[in-house]
Ligand SMILES: O=P(O)(O)OC[C@H](O)CO
């Protein structure tokens with residue numbers, strides 16, 4: 179993590195914000211973990227956080243390839259068959275998705291202050307619809323949403339593709355990446371934001387190895403801890419929630 183004593187005088191004030199979705203705005207990473215634990219148990223193997231760290235944030239097929247190869251089950255289960263099997267369980271779980279603490283307050287605040295905000299998620303369209311079906315009002319505050327199966331997203335995170343596509347879709351002149359703040363929970367997402375030349379606040383699951391924190395500009399244990407003023411964004415009003 180960068181030295182927190184760095185002051186605003188050497189940092190461009192943030193004008194635009196990009197949010198990751200799974201594990202950052204929505205508490206959906208637990209569904210992937212549960213399903214992957216179940217599948218691996220069949221092969222007498224356990225799913226751990228070092229494997230989770232390599233999969234999270236990625237496009238479905240990219241994560242699936244990591245899963246079958248890293249666990250050594252690729253001769254018995256192809257990445258494509260893993261996705262079919264996983265899908266059957268996930269589609270029942272996703273509609274129950276809940277917001278992460280502080281997500282609603284932060285999105286509402288930035289929107290009310292006129293800060294352009296958007297989502298950049300590795301999730302594809304069908305999963306996005308299932309996960310957000312109870313949260314339409316909140317997601318409607320986003321200027322735009324870039325999904326993992328968007329034609330402009332050639333490669334998933336840690337490629338910068340998705341964040342560069344998200345930046346291009348804001349109104350007006352091209353936005354300097356140094357003025358964009360990305361919120362991420364996944365190591366691949368943090369790297370993608372840095373590869374795009376952007377600032378990144380990481381809100382990692384506490385079970386993730388701390389070595390993954392080092393690339394982020396700031397690490398928080400919850401969105402509730404975020405101080406907009408530190409980044410040159412409008413501060414929360416007293417009592418705002
Ligand atoms: O974290 P996101 O929103 O990029 O989503 C990526 C996958 O769908 C889940 O890890």
Ligand SMILES: [Mg+2]
Pocket residue numbers: 198199200201202234235362363364367
């Ligand atoms: Mg995520």
